[in-house]
Every structure is written in C-alpha cells, then in structure tokens.
Amino acid sequence: MEAASARAAARDRWGDLPSSSRTPSQLQRFVQAACSPENYEPNLALNLEIADLINSKKGTAPRESATAIVNYINHRNPNVALLALGLLDICVKNCGYPFHLQIGTKEFLNELVRRFPERPPMRPTRVQAKILEAIEEWRGTICETSRYKEDLGFIRDMHRLLSYKGYVFPEVRREDAAVLNPSDNLKSAEEMEEEEREAQSAKLQELIRRGTPEDLQEANRLMKVMAGYDTRSKTDYRAKAAEEVAKIQAKARLLEERLDAFKQGDTMQDGDVFSELAASLQSAQPKIQKMCEEESDDHEAVAKLLEINDSIHRTAERYKLMKKGDMEGAAKVAAGAPPPSAPSGAAVASSSSAANELSLIDFDADATSNGA
Template sequence: MLGSPTSWLQVSPLESLVTRACDPSLPEPNYALHLEVADYINKKKANTPRDAAMLIARLANHRNPHIGMLALALLDTLVQSCGYPFHLQIGTKEFLNELVRRFPERPPPFPGPVMQRILDLIHAWKEGICATSRWKEDLGNIRDMHRLLTFKGYRFRELPRNNNQSLASASNIKSAEELEAEDREAQQAKLQELIRRGTPRDLAAAQELMKALAGANPDARPDYRSQALNELNKLEQKVILMNEMLDNVDRERGEKFVAGDVYDQVASILVGARPRIQKWISDAETDDPESLDTYLQINDQINNVLARYEAYKKGDY
C-alpha cells in the first residue's frame, strides 16, 4: 500500500539538520548549527557519518554557490568534530569523486570560490589528518585524489599554519582507557564500512575485525598502557625543552617574551595538558594506584617549569 503524499516528502532528522545549516538565507556559516549536526552524527554513529558526508558533498555542488560554500564550511567543522568515523567516509572514493564531480578535466586559470574551497579542504586533509591520524593508512584515497588533481594541473594554495590546532593536538594526551575506547570506536566504524561495501575481500576483513572486537586473540591486543606512557614521555620532553630554553635566556639584556613565541607555544602545550594530568591523578588514587607516582611526578614538573616561566616573564631570573 502506498503511503500518503506527505510521507513522500518526509526528510530524516539528519537531512533536516544539514539543510538548516546550509540554508541560503544564512549570510554566513552558523557554527552553532554545525555543532548540532556534529553532535547528532557522534550520537547516532552507524551509517550516519556516511549519509552526512554524501549529502554534504552533493550540496557542495549545488548550483547556488552560496549553498555550496555553506556546505563546505559545515564539512570542515565535521572533519574537526566527528573524528575517525567521519574521516573514514571522506576518505572513500565515492565521497571524493562526488566532491570533485564538477571539476573539469583541465583546470580553469582562476578557480571559483567553491572549487578553491574544495581544493583547500583536500589539501588541508592531506597535510593534516592524513599525516597525524592514528588510522592514516585508511585515508589513502585522500592522498591519491590530491596527487591526481596535482597531475591534472590543479594548484593547491599554501594554507596558514594553525598554531592553535597543533597546540591543542599536542596537549590532548589520552589515558590507556581513552586510547582503547577510541580504537574500539574506530574498529566499529571500519566494520560498518566493510560490511556496507560487501565485496568478498571486505567481508573477510570484516570477519577478522569482528574477531578482534570480540577479543578472540588477546595476544594481539595493543598495549594501551605503554602507549599512554609514551604520550607522557613526550610531554616530559616538552618540560625538559622548556627548562633548557629558560637556562639559555639572555639575562643580561633582559630577553623579552612575547605572545606566540616558542616559549609561549611550549607553555601552552603544558598548560593544556595539565587539567588532563590532574584528572588522572584524581582517578588513579582509587582506580590505578600503580600509575599515581608517575602522574604526580609529571604534574610537579609541569607546575615547576610553568612557575619558572612566569617568573622569567616578569624579569625574575
């Protein structure tokens, strides 16, 4: 039995959210709406990241370039806010081919705003998540698309260095439990994608992944504790670096410290990491006493070097 005509026009909650975020009446991107879309994707998971990515890719090619630009702004926010499950989808051939669907075989001498924004995003992904993601091996199609467009003559602009983003990444250390949860979420997203593709090779890989998720081979389980300690060691190296830089301050001339200099950047990483360390200390008192001394030690080191840095900024050497 056919549904009523009104039922044909019903849209999913995701489509409704994305449409609102790309409404042509918006004079500029509405980041509050972007975060609503991101929250919905992160909550629903399953096929939602794929559905969102493909819908946005189609809107990016809308005949109204303003809608296209709004869609690309939303896409940029989701890449930053939705993690690996969304990264996996923008790394599929289907998505990338849809995104560049309107690119001519020979590049125009002066790309329009939408085309240029797409080029900027692909370049940013290639330089960003394709280089830094823990699962960068799953993002090879992005690198391939970047290479293909370069071969065809498209040119990518040098993007401004985003110090805030790199500092946030450096200070965003994770505990063993967080690393394990992150891995599990990534594996579940990958399993979903393998099953969706459904080729014999993909289904065989899905079967192996299901075994891993079920803990069938405990010997192959990553040592998340060691990974977390390795992150702490990197942070400790930042403390050592900061102390060494302060040791070499030109005290006679009264070296000036300015916002954004190398001292400020390293200090920002340490300041950003400190709340995480302090939370771990609080949790370790009951859940992980074995790690408590390690956390207390790095916390003291951070506090001491930051106090020293603040004193130096005031001229108190």
C-alpha cells in the same frame, strides 16, 4: 554515454536530499538549514551543532551527513555550495576519524569533483577553488599524520589525478591545517582505549556496508580484535599512556633548559616557544589527575605520577614567575623552594573525591603575592 550512466548511478546511490518520498532525519534537516540559499553567510552555531550531533549519534551519522553535504556542494547555486563547503570543513575538523573515513571513500570524492571539467578552466570558480583547497589540506594533514592514514588513500589518489589533469592546488594556511594535525595533549589509557574503540566501530560499519569479499574478511578480523580473541593485535594502553607521560616530561625538561639559558634583557611573549611548552604542561595537569584516579590501586604508579606532577608544576610556576619579571621568586623555585600553590600529593592520593573536585594545579591562581 557510459560515463553519463555511471554519474547517474552515483547520484542514485547518494540520493538528493531532502527527498519528497521520505521524511528527512533531524541531521538532514539541520544540514538543509545550514545550506539554505536564504543564508547570506555561514551559521557557525548551527554548523557546530551539526558536528556535535554527528559525534553524539555516531553509527550512520557520519555517512548520512557527508552524503547530504556533498549533494549541496553540487548545488547549482554557488552560495549554497560555498555554505556546504564551510559546513564540510567544520565537520572534518570536529568529527574525527569516523567522518574522515567517509570523505575518504571513492563515492564521496567522485561526487565532490563531479562538476569539475575534464580540462581545468583558465580560472577556477570559487567553489572549485574551495574544493581544491580542501583536498590539498586533507592530503597534507590527515593523509600524512593521522593514525589511520592508510584508510585515506583515495584522497591521495584524487589529489594525484587532479594534478595530472592540470589542476593547481592553492597553498593552505598553516593555522588552518594545524587543527587537523594530531594534538600533543596527554591522553589517559582509558581515553586512548575509547578513541580506538570508536575508530574500530566506524571502520567495521564501513567494511560491512561495502560488503566485498575482501571487506568482509577484514571485518571478520576486526571483530576478533574488538572481541579480544586476537590478542596479538591488542594494544597495551597503559604502556602507551606511559609513553605520553614521558613526552610531557621531555617538554618539562626542555622548558627548564630554556629557562636556565634565559638572560637579562631576553623577553617572553605569548605564542613563543616558552608559552607553547608551558601550555602543553598546563593541559597535561588534569590528565595526570585522571591517571592517578585510574591507577588508584597501583600505589607505586600513583606515587610516580604525583612526583611527575610536582616536577611539572615547579617548572610551570617558574615560567610564570619569570614571565612576570619576578626573577627572585623564580630563582627560589629553581633552588628547591616550594612553588606557589603547590599541590599536596598526600591529599590527592588519600581522597579520590577531592581529586574529582579540585585540579592538582590551579594555573589561574595569582602568583604575585608569592613572588617576593
């Protein structure tokens, strides 16, 4: 009886959506449309639009959407539940920490497994299997690799509880889980600061919503950090950006070493270690340009960044030439000849407007005419 009362109280807290007593919000209407029983398959465009709306609205949007989605996951129509689980997966993989914080709450997780029997069935339903797969995926990714993994402990607890009860988690495909692992893309100091500010804001809002004495004490400490009063917890974003640049340099050196060890008869293919390293260098180029703009008053820092940029460009161009089979052109680049479409450091440093209009390196430029 007490268990039934607790479940009823949880449903009252989360509320069935949409409610006839109030006008549903735009976000709730979108979720309702995405999970409509009239849909025979997921509406990917609408699901992504919902994720974009959550990211743009911020504030209460992550909780509002998580609340709506988990109600549809518990719908009696399994097709509706599967549509809701597909939408949940899109939001988890596109809405970042503010949404992860919501799926990591006790309320959400208890609602997620509300229809699970005390003892596992001989064979789980499709909905149960998808829920188990989701929890397994979260436990192996954001609960281990996220910068804010300490806030996701209830996901690990739920995983342990279900395992103890005898539920078996399916194996998660590596390519599906990879999306949730931290990206190694270079971030500028400004981007890192903005990312942390959004995470702190989301956590502050959740702490205040929960409202326990411990939560309010933590909220007070967090507000001091956000306001700049607690300098002990202040992050040096420029130093962190420098660490990120150093990682890119290490990748450039590793690619150089592999290119030096490349022998006649060896091959390069899309998806191999060569292409992965080159892709990382390519994605770093616009970020290095952004860093040059942010550090425009520090001429020494700009000069260093431009030097790093030239080195990365040389390595990437050498890879492109070798992949095309132009070993002679690649050897010239390795010997110190200017690589094709080399950026002009002076031009970038002297004109910020030009930097805004033109990438430091055009990786799409045709290098074939420069190889011979």
